[in-house]
Amino acid sequence: MTKAELFAEIQKKSSFLCVGLDPDLDKIPTHLRTEKDPFFSFCKAIIEESADYAVAYKPNIAFFEALGPRGWESLQKVLEIIPKDIFTIADAKRGDIGNTSKLYAKAFFEQMSFDSVTVAPYMGADSVMPFLEFEKKWVILLALTSNAGSMDFQLLEDEYGKPLYQSVLEKSQEWGSPENLMYVVGATRGELIGEVRKIAPKNFFLVPGVGAQGGSLEEVAKYGMNSDCGLLVNSSRGIIYASSAKDFSKAAGREAKKLQVEMKEMLERFL
Amino acid sequence: MTKAELFAEIQKKSSFLCVGLDPDLDKIPTHLRTEKDPFFSFCKAIIEESADYAVAYKPNIAFFEALGPRGWESLQKVLEIIPKDIFTIADAKRGDIGNTSKLYAKAFFEQMSFDSVTVAPYMGADSVMPFLEFEKKWVILLALTSNAGSMDFQLLEDEYGKPLYQSVLEKSQEWGSPENLMYVVGATRGELIGEVRKIAPKNFFLVPGVGAQGGSLEEVAKYGMNSDCGLLVNSSRGIIYASSAKDFSKAAGREAKKLQVEMKEMLERFL
Numbered sequence: 001m002t003k004a005e006l007f008a009e010i011q012k013k014s015s016f017l018c019v020g021l022d023p024d025l026d027k028i029p030t031h032l033r034t035e036k037d038p039f040f041s042f043c044k045a046i047i048e049e050s051a052d053y054a055v056a057y058k059p060n061i062a063f064f065e066a067l068g069p070r071g072w073e074s075l076q077k078v079l080e081i082i083p084k085d086i087f088t089i090a091d092a093k094r095g096d097i098g099n100t101s102k103l104y105a106k107a108f109f110e111q112m113s114f115d116s117v118t119v120a121p122y123m124g125a126d127s128v129m130p131f132l133e134f135e136k137k138w139v140i141l142l143a144l145t146s147n148a149g150s151m152d153f154q155l156l157e158d159e160y161g162k163p164l165y166q167s168v169l170e171k172s173q174e175w176g177s178p179e180n181l182m183y184v185v186g187a188t189r190g191e192l193i194g195e196v197r198k199i200a201p202k203n204f205f206l207v208p209g210v211g212a213q214g215g216s217l218e219e220v221a222k223y224g225m226n227s228d229c230g231l232l233v234n235s236s237r238g239i240i241y242a243s244s245a246k247d248f249s250k251a252a253g254r255e256a257k258k259l260q261v262e263m264k265e266m267l268e269r270f271l
Numbered sequence: 272m273t274k275a276e277l278f279a280e281i282q283k284k285s286s287f288l289c290v291g292l293d294p295d296l297d298k299i300p301t302h303l304r305t306e307k308d309p310f311f312s313f314c315k316a317i318i319e320e321s322a323d324y325a326v327a328y329k330p331n332i333a334f335f336e337a338l339g340p341r342g343w344e345s346l347q348k349v350l351e352i353i354p355k356d357i358f359t360i361a362d363a364k365r366g367d368i369g370n371t372s373k374l375y376a377k378a379f380f381e382q383m384s385f386d387s388v389t390v391a392p393y394m395g396a397d398s399v400m401p402f403l404e405f406e407k408k409w410v411i412l413l414a415l416t417s418n419a420g421s422m423d424f425q426l427l428e429d430e431y432g433k434p435l436y437q438s439v440l441e442k443s444q445e446w447g448s449p450e451n452l453m454y455v456v457g458a459t460r461g462e463l464i465g466e467v468r469k470i471a472p473k474n475f476f477l478v479p480g481v482g483a484q485g486g487s488l489e490e491v492a493k494y495g496m497n498s499d500c501g502l503l504v505n506s507s508r509g510i511i512y513a514s515s516a517k518d519f520s521k522a523a524g525r526e527a528k529k530l531q532v533e534m535k536e537m538l539e540r541f542l
Contacts (some may be wrong), residue, residue, distance in 0.1 A: 053433045062374035069343040093367050096333060097418040103333035111339045119390045124414055124420020142393055147368040149395020152442055159430050171423055
């Protein structure tokens with residue numbers, strides 16, 4: 001998917017919502033747990049009820065990987081039923097030396113057909129660039145994450161006072177363009193999103209941490225939105241585990257719609 | 272596996288060799304490519320011929336993942352035939368927020384039964400610690416890698432002149448102990464291994480980059496060895512692709528033995 005196509009979808013739906021698919025056997029409704037492929041049944045129902053309000057789906061690969069080969073089969077099936085005009089993110093946090101990253105890219109872009117994959121920057125240019133060589137595919141590079149541990153290294157300042165996450169932003173702009181490179185920017189640091197936007201004015205940001213992790217959607221939109229929105233704001237648990245009753249997917253749809261309505265208002269105010 | 276058990280294996284075999292299993296359909300002998308499970312047949316033959324000389328095997332997860340679910344099935348079968356006294360490393364470079372890292376840990380430690388997994392440090396404490404909660408299991412944390420891109424961020428210095436990889440080493444010592452935490456330390460920077468050893472005197476190092484990537488085994492041993500060896504030196508391509516003829520596994524065995532003989536001499540000189 002191209003950036004223009006993604007922006008068109010955002011405008012069509014008045015939404016920049018990404019729904020995180022984190023299927024967990026301990027949390028999905030009990031009536032699904034005995035099915036042959038509970039993860040697929042769960043995600044399918046969620047997708048059906050939320051697809052009108054979401055412009056992206058983000059399966060969290062760990063949740064599928066933890067089941068072994070059958071988890072990967074579920075993942076492939078889930079990916080196949082996501083409508084083709086919706087952006088797909090393999091949240092995998094991969095990254096390795098060149099020839100190995102190329103194989104991870106093949107896993108997510110060719111073996112499966114995700115639009116994008118999240119990548120960790122620690123190993124530098126040759127660990128990221130192999131993912132950027134696939135046409136119409138995207139890297140979503142970790143810059144400033146939303147977890148407590150983000151403070152351990154990402155905020156470490158160099159001799160000029162520049163924190164590591166800013167070096168990652170600046171250096172990586174030499175590797176890709178706003179047409180194939182997005183960044184993970186955590187919403188728990190609302191005040192920092194504006195800083196990131198200055199360094200990467202045209203790139204899309206994938207913003208986790210709104211909702212369960214405590215970030216404010218309004219702050220994200222105010223400080224982070226650019227002329228083609230430039231934001232995908234993720235919600236996982238707040239949507240997919242809104243209810244564990246039989247009508248869980250209806251509840252998920254309602255929560256997704258609630259966020260979409262807020263996002264519509266943000267788009268009207270800040271775009 | 273405990274550290275004492277690993278050291279006992281090193282002494283028994285007079286070797287600190289880790290064999291990297293990077294099966295590639297374009298590189299494995301042609302007569303295997305038409306088999307039902309070429310990766311398994313290839314790795315099995317390599318393991319049979321090299322097991323006397325190796326104390327660790329390191330499947331590179333990307334190579335299996337690129338095949339989708341059947342790649343994961345091959346990986347599980349390969350893991351099952353590695354002799355139980357040999358240390359196993361899932362070279363996966365995982366790392367995510369806490370509940371997600373826990374699932375990656377379950378994938379490699381419970382769904383499969385690897386002894387260790389390589390982990391990327393960018394997301395900090397809560398992305399690494401879930402892996403450390405499994406008894407007799409190990410984290411091998413990226414510190415200083417052997418690729419060109421390692422210079423992009425790992426050598427960035429803070430205001431006191433301390434490079435990032437040293438902050439990773441120091442900070443992570445608060446999270447684990449030499450009994451469950453190793454580090455990836457690239458051999459292409461021989462002179463730096465001594466620096467790393469000063470910061471982490473008791474931890475094992477997994478050292479890639481000897482052989483095809485150009486590092487010197489003698490420098491690694493001289494600067495890196497500690498009183499219980501403290502080194503696992505990896506060779507992948509130099510062993511597994513020593514020959515593409517029908518007797519490829521014999522050639523792999525010969526290369527593994529050649530390294531073991533060198534390592535025996537290093538252990539006599541530096542241990």
